[in-house]
Amino acid sequence: MKLYYSPGACSQAPHIALRETGIDFTWEKVDLRAKLTENGQDFRQVNPKGYVPALEVAPGVVMTELAVLLQYLADLAPARKLAPPPDSPERYVLQTWLVFIATEIHKGFSPLFKPQVGEDAKDVFRQILATRLDYVQSELSQREYLMPSGFSVADIYLFVTTGWAPRVNVDLSRWPAIVAFRERIAQRPAVQAALRAEGLLN
Template identity: 70%
Template structure:
């Protein structure tokens, strides 16, 4: 497999997942402004949508969208128990969290990165995002991870997206359970390895 990524972007979540799963893979950095890969290829020929992640599962087959890629990787390495078994009640809870992170947290942060969005509008978006983080903080105050069954790839996705707080002027100290969660997840070897590979350690 080959992962196309941009350091610290949402592609960090499947990067962590690949390492958690113990899957052999290569990775290539993408310049998202120029839509060029590290080797000079036109990234739109890899993913016409123009954004990461793009996971080349095999030649001619490319998978996109974080929530889908995470499910695929969890199922590919089912023995690692990175997601509950397909069809189980826990699996649907896992899917709920994946989609919540994708649509409410990930997309909640997105406008805060855009220089064309006025500051007052960004403050409005921060208000919406704060409500979602309030909810997550409440859930994480009851347990160590999003699911009572333990760590899953939904946690990796939440770790990546909440990592954008400092860059967007969101003070995570308002949500101590999220801060504690991030400290726990950051200690995982696969997380440390992915951060190091993307040049994000220190």
């Protein structure tokens, strides 16, 4: 199994999940601007969409969409309990969180990284994102993790996306439950190992 990633990008989520599961894998960095892998391969031959993550699960078989990837990895290691069993009521709760993070948090941050988006427009996007983080704050004020059953791949995804806040002038201190959540997740050995492998932690 091989993960194509860019340091600090959303590909960090499956990177962490792979380390949480204990699955053997290799990883290769991608230059997203040049669309080249670290070994000089045209990344679009790996993923025609041109973005990370891309996970080669078998020769010539590549998976790309993050919410699907995280569930796939969790299901490969059910003993780690990173996702409720398929078809259980709790699994749909997990899927609700994954879709919410993908469409409201992840994509909420996206315009803030674009230099062609003006600062006035970015302020509007920050306000919209803040309402989504208000909701997450209300949920994490009641428990340590997004799922009542405990730590899951949804927490990994939320940790990665909220980690972008300082880079785009979003002050998380107004959401103390999210700050506390991030501090808890950051202490996990798999998280620290992934950050270190990506050159983001000494």
